[in-house]
Amino acid sequence: MKKIKENPNWKYAGCYVDDGFSGTNTAHRQGFQKLMTFLP
Numbered sequence: 765m766k767k768i769k770e771n772p773n774w775k776y777a778g779c780y781v782d783d784g785f786s787g788t789n790t791a792h793r794q795g796f797q798k799l800m801t802f803l804p
Contacts, residue, residue, distance in 0.1 A: 777802065 768776045782795030790796050
């Protein structure tokens with residue numbers, strides 16, 4: 765995170781963590797779902 769904050773061209777968007785092991789089912793991956801709400 766230090767590198768992100770040191771670069772004025774980058775913006776820290778938060779930390780999105782979950783225990784998801786599969787990309788095929790995202791129903792129980794709260795971190796992933798939260799991340800997807802910020803996409804255009």
